[in-house]
Amino acid sequence: MNSDGQIVAASKPFHFLGKKEDIIQAERVVKSVCERDVLVLYHQGDFYAIDARCYHAGGPLHKGDIEEFDGRSCIVCPWHKYKMTLAEGEGLYQAVDPSVKPLKPTWCSKGVKQRVHNVTESNGDLFLTLNDSPGAIDSDHYQTEKYRDTFMKEGTK
Numbered sequence: 413m414n415s416d417g418q419i420v421a422a423s424k425p426f427h428f429l430g431k432k433e434d435i436i437q438a439e440r441v442v443k444s445v446c447e448r449d450v451l452v453l454y455h456q457g458d459f460y461a462i463d464a465r466c467y468h469a470g471g472p473l474h475k476g477d478i479e480e481f482d483g484r485s486c487i488v489c490p491w492h493k494y495k496m497t498l499a500e501g502e503g504l505y506q507a508v509d510p511s512v513k514p515l516k517p518t519w520c521s522k523g524v525k526q527r528v529h530n531v532t533e534s535n536g537d538l539f540l541t542l543n544d545s546p547g548a549i550d551s552d553h554y555q556t557e558k559y560r561d562t563f564m565k566e567g568t569k
């Protein structure tokens with residue numbers, strides 16, 4: 413472990429998030445890791461980590477509801493109700509094919525819009541590994557200092 417509380421293994425550091433039981437009890441926390449604000453969630457027995465500000469316009473996802481759409485757990489942004497899968501960060505929307513009667517909305521994917529990260533457990537502690545995959549993901553835009561300041565002033569509760 414280095415002086416920043418990181419366990420460095422192979423090429424990717426593991427950032428200490430907290431005690432597993434504490435995060436289960438809280439259900440959601442926002443952590444700043446390497447100048448990135450990440451929402452860590454406990455939902456139905458699994459942990460998820462997702463960029464904390466919505467890819468659409470920077471909405472505070474820590475205030476969003478979690479709902480199931482098309483059998484997938486999603487967070488719903490409180491600002492304009494965009495839906496993102498917790499596991500992949502895919503933006504979901506409903507579409508209707510007007511040539512098919514009766515009209516029936518189906519769920520479609522916009523692709524990955526929100527960067528998701530990896531949570532691992534070790535001896536009752538949780539660690540985050542940032543997803544540093546190359547190529548921009550839309551939510552990266554709201555991880556700049558400008559939005560970070562606004563977000564942190566609003567608070568995370």
Ligand code: FES
Nearest residue numbers: 466469471489492
């Ligand atoms: S900011 Fe999230 S839906 Fe618009």
